[in-house]
Amino acid sequence: MIKLNNxxxxxxxxxxxxxxxxxxxxxxxxxxxxGQSGTGKSTLAKLLFAEERPTEGTIEIGGWDITDIKQHExxxxxxxxxxxxxxxxxxxxxxxxxxxxxxxxxxxxDDSQIKKVLPQILKIVGLQHKAERYPNQLxxxxxxxxxxxxxxxxxxKLLIADEPTGNLDSINSREIIDLLLRINHLNxxxxxxxHNRDIVNSLNKRVxxxxxxxxxxxxxxxxxxx
Amino acid sequence: MFVNFRRxxxxxxxxxxxNIWLSIVNITILILALLTINxxxxxxxxxxxxxxxxxxxxxxxxxxxxTITQEQIDDLKQKISSSQYIKSVDYVSEEESLENFITKHxxxxxxxxxxxxxxxxxSSVFLASLKIKAKDISMYESILKELKESQYVDLFEIDENQxxxxxxxxxxxxxxxxxxxLFAYVLSGVFMLIAFMMVFxxxxxxIYTHRDEIAIMKLVGxxxxxxxxxxxxxxxxxxxxxxxxxxxxxxxxxxxxxPIMDKLFEGYTINLxxxxxxxxxxxxxGQLLLSCVFSIISSLISIKRYLKF
Ligand SMILES: Nc1ncnc2c1ncn2[C@@H]1O[C@H](COP(=O)(O)OP(=O)(O)OP(=O)(O)O)[C@@H](O)[C@H]1O
Ligand SMILES: [Mg+2]
Numbered sequence: 001m002i003k004l005n006n007x008x009x010x011x012x013x014x015x016x017x018x019x020x021x022x023x024x025x026x027x028x029x030x031x032x033x034x035g036q037s038g039t040g041k042s043t044l045a046k047l048l049f050a051e052e053r054p055t056e057g058t059i060e061i062g063g064w065d066i067t068d069i070k071q072h073e074x075x076x077x078x079x080x081x082x083x084x085x086x087x088x089x090x091x092x093x094x095x096x097x098x099x100x101x102x103x104x105x106x107x108x109x110d111d112s113q114i115k116k117v118l119p120q121i122l123k124i125v126g127l128q129h130k131a132e133r134y135p136n137q138l139x140x141x142x143x144x145x146x147x148x149x150x151x152x153x154x155x156x157k158l159l160i161a162d163e164p165t166g167n168l169d170s171i172n173s174r175e176i177i178d179l180l181l182r183i184n185h186l187n188x189x190x191x192x193x194x195h196n197r198d199i200v201n202s203l204n205k206r207v208x209x210x211x212x213x214x215x216x217x218x219x220x221x222x223x224x225x226x
Numbered sequence: 227m228f229v230n231f232r233r234x235x236x237x238x239x240x241x242x243x244x245n246i247w248l249s250i251v252n253i254t255i256l257i258l259a260l261l262t263i264n265x266x267x268x269x270x271x272x273x274x275x276x277x278x279x280x281x282x283x284x285x286x287x288x289x290x291x292x293t294i295t296q297e298q299i300d301d302l303k304q305k306i307s308s309s310q311y312i313k314s315v316d317y318v319s320e321e322e323s324l325e326n327f328i329t330k331h332x333x334x335x336x337x338x339x340x341x342x343x344x345x346x347x348x349s350s351v352f353l354a355s356l357k358i359k360a361k362d363i364s365m366y367e368s369i370l371k372e373l374k375e376s377q378y379v380d381l382f383e384i385d386e387n388q389x390x391x392x393x394x395x396x397x398x399x400x401x402x403x404x405x406x407x408l409f410a411y412v413l414s415g416v417f418m419l420i421a422f423m424m425v426f427x428x429x430x431x432x433i434y435t436h437r438d439e440i441a442i443m444k445l446v447g448x449x450x451x452x453x454x455x456x457x458x459x460x461x462x463x464x465x466x467x468x469x470x471x472x473x474x475x476x477x478x479x480x481x482x483x484x485p486i487m488d489k490l491f492e493g494y495t496i497n498l499x500x501x502x503x504x505x506x507x508x509x510x511x512g513q514l515l516l517s518c519v520f521s522i523i524s525s526l527i528s529i530k531r532y533l534k535f
Binding site: 071072074075076077078079083089091102103104105106107108150153154 | 230233438439441442443444445446447448449450452453535
């Protein structure tokens with residue numbers, strides 16, 4: 001699914017945010033990436049959806065070498081990947097239904113497809129009864145679920161979650177992680193960047209630990225070791 | 227493809243409504259820019275016509291002295307007619323001259339009475355004359371020169387006052403209209419520049435107010451053109467509306483100006499409305515093309531600058 005080969009990312013003036021990272025992720029895996037602040041986790045995620053280009057090394061996703069991906073090809077890469085972030089990134093002036101349909105519209109899906117797929121996705125995240133609500137009328141967990149719903153509209157093979165529980169309490173966090181697990185069960189590869197020790201330990205899945213832009217540990221059934 | 231176009235159109239229309247004041251200001255500036263262009267078009271039309279009218283009216287007359295014989299007159303007329311510069315030569319008899327004079331001064335009773343007195347003495351008030359029109363106004367100098375070198379030069383007098391007056395008038399008209407035209411060019415340049423900057427800033431503002439939407443569009447895989455297109459389309463809406471309004475303004479202006487024109491040019495008037503009708507495509511689509519090209523260039527520069535991919 002994902003092949004990182006000796007990837008480095010240099011930021012001016014003097015930061016190697018990611019430093020000679022090699023990583024293979026198989027289809028259907030659930031991988032947690034942990035590490036202290038500023039160790040390059042988000043940078044790694046950005047390299048995966050071509051928000052940043054690597055300074056060195058090569059990146060392959062689903063057999064597609066995106067190392068030097070052209071700007072006009074980026075949208076088509078992103079239609080195959082879902083993303084969620086700590087800050088949900090919902091549009092406050094659109095309700096949940098509109099937020100998701102906006103994403104579907106702007107990425108070129110036609111109306112009949114939207115009408116068909118959107119309710120199904122809302123159901124997966126359990127928001128079918130709150131579609132008319134605006135983001136500020138929802139709890140943090142619900143907002144994140146809406147964001148997850150949006151990330152699922154293209155039925156992505158890969159979901160990248162950069163600290164999705166960073167703004168949530170433990171109960172809401174748990175719900176989000178359970179949702180990610182369910183999505184993983186539906187055969188979507190999930191990459192979860194997190195600081196949350198309890199969650200990582202409870203998952204009992206692969207854990208990649210980073211420090212100073214490098215991978216210092218990669219365990220099949222890992223624990224939070226920092 | 228069609229779905230995308232419809233959506234771009236919808237997004238652009240929403241934006242137009244949401245920033246209605248910005249839209250109005252933009253359209254106003256565009257209208258001012260187009261207005262100066264249309265002013266130039268009408269102004270050129272008027273000055274060209276005025277100059278044409280003057281040229282039509284110019285002539286040179288030669289008045290025969292009493293001593294000239296009819297043969298000499300015929301011979302002279304013959305010679306003048308054969309000159310390459312001449313468009314027409316008309317013989318005006320004493321009686322005709324008198325009649326012309328009387329009709330011209332029909333209101334002036336004192337003058338007419340004085341002429342009646344003179345007529346009683348049986349001395350002729352007016353002389354027979356030849357009215358000479360050149361093919362082109364620039365040829366009068368040559369014609370005058372030829373006349374002055376004629377063998378009959380002692381038998382007539384040349385009246386070139388009218389020619390001199392008109393030459394002076396034309397020269398003045400050209401001078402003034404050149405100044406006005408220059409001013410209008412500068413003004414329309416200034417308005418174009420303002421319109422250019424307005425569009426640039428409007429796009430900048432639109433990009434700023436839509437930054438969250440844009441970020442999400444990029445994230446979910448909207449193409450670059452899909453993101454850019456509504457901004458440009460919105461600007462094209464402005465141009466379209468400005469053009470429609472300018473057409474209305476120009477035609478209303480034409481209706482208003484027509485009577486003034488008719489009075490000014492008498493028999494030589496031009497019909498403004500039919501002028502605009504018969505040149506509609508060139509004039510208005512030309513303007514639309516010009517303003518759209520300007521706007522799109524400005525939009526693209528602004529987008530390139532403020533919308534980072
Ligand atoms: N655009 C940038 N320009 C310069 N330096 C950057 C940029 N983005 C990140 N960095 C630097 O790269 C390093 C890695 O940043 P990154 O965001 O990947 O860390 P992180 O592991 O996600 O941290 P956190 O857990 O706090 O989110 C940091 O030192 C950061 O300051
Ligand atoms: Mg981070």
